[in-house]
Amino acid sequence: xxxxxxxxxxxxxxxxxxxKACFREYFVHKFRAMLGKNRAIYPGEKVLLxxxxxxxxxxMLRQVQEGLSRETAxxxxxxxxxxxxxxxxxxxxxxxxxxxxxxxxxxxLQASGFPYHLxxxxxxxxxxxxxxxxxxxxxxxxxNSYKEAVEGFIRQQRQEEGGGPxxxxxxxxxxxxxxxxxxxxxxEGLAAPEARLLAAVRTEQLIRLFGSVKTLTxxxxxxxxxxxxxxxxxxxxxxxxKAMMGDSCTRLAVKLLTNLSLGRGAxxxxxxxxxxxxxxxxxVVRPMREYSAKEIAFYNHLFGxxxxxxxxxxxxxxxxxxxxxxxxxxxxxxxxxxxxxVSTVYRTGEKLSATPGDASPAAExxxxxxxLCALDTNVEDGSALQAILVSEQLSQQKLPAALPTERGCCPxxxxxxxxxxxxxxxxADFLPLLCYGCRLTIKDTTCLESLPLYVRAEAExxxxxxxxxxxxxxxxxxxxxxxxxES
Amino acid sequence: xxxxxxxxxEFGGGAELLFDGVKKHQVTLPCQPEPWDIRxxxxxxxxxxxxxxxxLFIQGDTVRPGxxxxxxxxxxxLMGELDYKLQDQDNVVFISTLHGG
Numbered sequence: 001x002x003x004x005x006x007x008x009x010x011x012x013x014x015x016x017x018x019x020k021a022c023f024r025e026y027f028v029h030k031f032r033a034m035l036g037k038n039r040a041i042y043p044g045e046k047v048l049l050x051x052x053x054x055x056x057x058x059x060m061l062r063q064v065q066e067g068l069s070r071e072t073a074x075x076x077x078x079x080x081x082x083x084x085x086x087x088x089x090x091x092x093x094x095x096x097x098x099x100x101x102x103x104x105x106x107x108x109l110q111a112s113g114f115p116y117h118l119x120x121x122x123x124x125x126x127x128x129x130x131x132x133x134x135x136x137x138x139x140x141x142x143x144n145s146y147k148e149a150v151e152g153f154i155r156q157q158r159q160e161e162g163g164g165p166x167x168x169x170x171x172x173x174x175x176x177x178x179x180x181x182x183x184x185x186x187x188e189g190l191a192a193p194e195a196r197l198l199a200a201v202r203t204e205q206l207i208r209l210f211g212s213v214k215t216l217t218x219x220x221x222x223x224x225x226x227x228x229x230x231x232x233x234x235x236x237x238x239x240x241x242k243a244m245m246g247d248s249c250t251r252l253a254v255k256l257l258t259n260l261s262l263g264r265g266a267x268x269x270x271x272x273x274x275x276x277x278x279x280x281x282x283x284v285v286r287p288m289r290e291y292s293a294k295e296i297a298f299y300n301h302l303f304g305x306x307x308x309x310x311x312x313x314x315x316x317x318x319x320x321x322x323x324x325x326x327x328x329x330x331x332x333x334x335x336x337x338x339x340x341x342v343s344t345v346y347r348t349g350e351k352l353s354a355t356p357g358d359a360s361p362a363a364e365x366x367x368x369x370x371x372l373c374a375l376d377t378n379v380e381d382g383s384a385l386q387a388i389l390v391s392e393q394l395s396q397q398k399l400p401a402a403l404p405t406e407r408g409c410c411p412x413x414x415x416x417x418x419x420x421x422x423x424x425x426x427x428a429d430f431l432p433l434l435c436y437g438c439r440l441t442i443k444d445t446t447c448l449e450s451l452p453l454y455v456r457a458e459a460e461x462x463x464x465x466x467x468x469x470x471x472x473x474x475x476x477x478x479x480x481x482x483x484x485x486e487s
Numbered sequence: 488x489x490x491x492x493x494x495x496x497e498f499g500g501g502a503e504l505l506f507d508g509v510k511k512h513q514v515t516l517p518c519q520p521e522p523w524d525i526r527x528x529x530x531x532x533x534x535x536x537x538x539x540x541x542x543l544f545i546q547g548d549t550v551r552p553g554x555x556x557x558x559x560x561x562x563x564x565l566m567g568e569l570d571y572k573l574q575d576q577d578n579v580v581f582i583s584t585l586h587g588g
Contacts, residue, residue: 011564055500055584250584293584297500297555298562301582309501316504316540328553328585336552 010298014339020302027291027299031063034287035076039146040275041242041285043077043153048240049114050231051084053105053308057246059296060288061112062305064244077153078242082109082116083234085227089203090121090210090219091311104308111306117234122202124226129458131229131236134372135280209450216322218444220313221262221437225370226452228284235282247272247286250293250331253345258327264437267373269352278372292342368435369459370442375435385436433462491518492575496532500583502554507538516573525556526569528579544581553585 008017018026035041049064051057067076084105088098102118109116213219235243247255252272259271270276276284288296300307320326335341365374377385430448431439442448448456493515503510516523516531526548533545544551549569556563557580558571573579 007561008565009560010562017565293553294555297582297584298557301499301557301580302560307500309503311501311504315501316543319542332552332585 009302012292012295023298024303027295028063028066030290031287032067032076034274034290038274038285040283041078042146042149045078045242046240047078047080047242047244048231048235048238049080049082049244050246051082051109052246053084053101053108053310054246055296055300055305055307056248056251056288056291056293058108058305058307059291059300060244060246062303065112077150080114081238081240082112082114083231084109084116084118085230086118086120087223087227088310089206090223091313091315093311101308101310108306108308117238119230119234120199121226121230122199122206124230125202125205125452127229127233127452127454129454129461131233131454132369132372132458134278134367205450208447209452212445212447212450214444214446216314216317217262217324218441220322220324221441222445223313225438225441232279232282241282243282243284245284245286246288248288248291248293248296249346250342252286252289252349253342254324254328254331256345256349257331258324259437261323261327262437263440264435266376266435267371267437268349269354270373272349273352273354289346368438369430369433369455369462370438371435373435377436377439429463430459433459492516492523492573494573494576495578496536497578497580499580501585502544502581502583505538505540505544506536512536523573524569525558525563525571525573525579528573550581553583555582555584556580557582
């Protein structure tokens with residue numbers, strides 16, 4: 001017991017009991033220490049908080065509120081905004097249920113006092129294909145520039161407090177920004193009935209897309225990918241340079257093992273590390289990564305953090321319905337017997353670090369179409385991938401050639417035979433553009449035409465570029481210049 | 488002999504889905520020869536409150552891993568877990584941590 005005065009309320013690690021006040025201090029301190037240690041967030045930066053209504057992200061919101069409200073020089077200094085993505089259509093919720101959830105979320109969002117954005121997952125169909133392109137970003141300077149930035153900011157604040165007029169001006173700007181941000185992007189200019197019709201069409205498209213995915217594992221992966229793209233788009237459109245996700249330690253441990261099982265080992269460092277800069281300009285940070293699910297649940301209960309429970313894809317699913325569920329069950333059961341399991345997995349993950357991406361800008365690695373990680377699919381002699389491909393080919397030769405079914409792959413499209421161009425191997429031309437993990441997701445998707453337009457457009461663009469590069473390959477000088485040498 | 492006692496049983500974090508979405512239950516436990524402890528309470532909940540999918544809440548004679556139990560706002564590990572003897576007007580909260588956020 002730390003303070004030895006009040007009665008213990010919670011046990012974190014074996015033999016480590018906290019009373020309510022000490023726990024609160026410990027919790028708040030961990031958040032600030034996480035941000036301070038990594039020095040990733042500069043003063044005055046706009047940061048987008050991804051709120052799902054669940055315990056971890058709600059707790060994160062509360063920590064940001066607490067951190068910003070302190071009067072001393074130690075207060076957190078960034079400018080937050082919140083995004084909530086409504087995924088009800090995919091999770092089988094009716095329109096009425098989604099409305100109710102949105103109402104509950106809006107209460108929380110408005111109470112926070114920060115500008116917020118409500119996005120529906122259906123909006124992925126209106127995303128530009130530039131989402132799938134990495135935008136180069138000046139890497140952050142050396143560590144002392146962080147300190148200078150902080151000192152400069154404090155100095156500037158003191159000057160402004162003496163001046164006066166700039167403060168209300170900033171507030172007016174904030175209010176204006178707030179008003180403009182509450183419209184659903186893409187819906188401006190549409191009259192109400194047209195907007196509703198468009199929304200209904202999009203919902204149907206979304207349900208069709210997820211209906212064409214055969215396994216729950218692939219559905220969950222696809223959902224995560226689309227959600228990340230939507231959050232990234234909002235961040236870019238509204239000028240946020242960072243996005244904060246509420247992944248807890250327990251969640252990240254499960255994610256680590258799940259990604260290993262899904263063949264995403266090459267991108268583990270980015271997927272579970274503190275900062276994830278695969279998109280270049282918008283960096284994803286995970287400040288809650290050292291909080292176990294138990295700590296978060298206790299904090300929320302003891303200190304009244306409002307949460308909204310929304311059923312997810314895997315709510316009430318069977319135990320072995322998806323890889324995510326299997327791993328989660330495995331870890332939780334092991335944790336019950338050996339309480340240091342989750343933190344051991346987490347600490348092992350902490351030791352992973354991404355290879356420095358921008359070391360040699362000329363040799364920019366090929367990136368996966370969907371997840372923007374470096375492609376890990378060079379089929380070298382003796383690599384695991386080569387072994388998998390060989391055994392795939394061998395096992396396919398033994399089976400009789402599978403006849404493509406007569407009706408279209410999309411339900412209700414019996415008349416249209418030409419729905420999917422490649423009935424023999426759907427997505428065979430997509431696959432080279434994807435990393436191994438995303439390939440598995442796409443292989444489980446039967447109808448690739450229902451993928452959002454931006455994915456298909458970007459895939460086309462890359463294929464054309466690759467074809468063009470192949471054509472002019474012989475004219476390219478090796479290693480350096482790109483100018484074709486026509487002789 | 489255990490006298491009948493009334494408790495406030497709460498469910499959170501998604502666990503309420505298994506109980507018709509109702510988060511707070513004021514329950515009155517009947518008189519019975521053995522004293523009421525968490526172990527017996529779980530059996531009682533399984534029989535009387537749980538509407539579906541018992542394996543998502545209870546595993547064996549304890550709660551499923553991932554479900555936290557708080558007794559009067561304190562971790563049940565500090566109170567003896569399954570062997571804690573319930574008292575009248577106690578508040579028992581079950582929070583599921585299986586849904587992330």
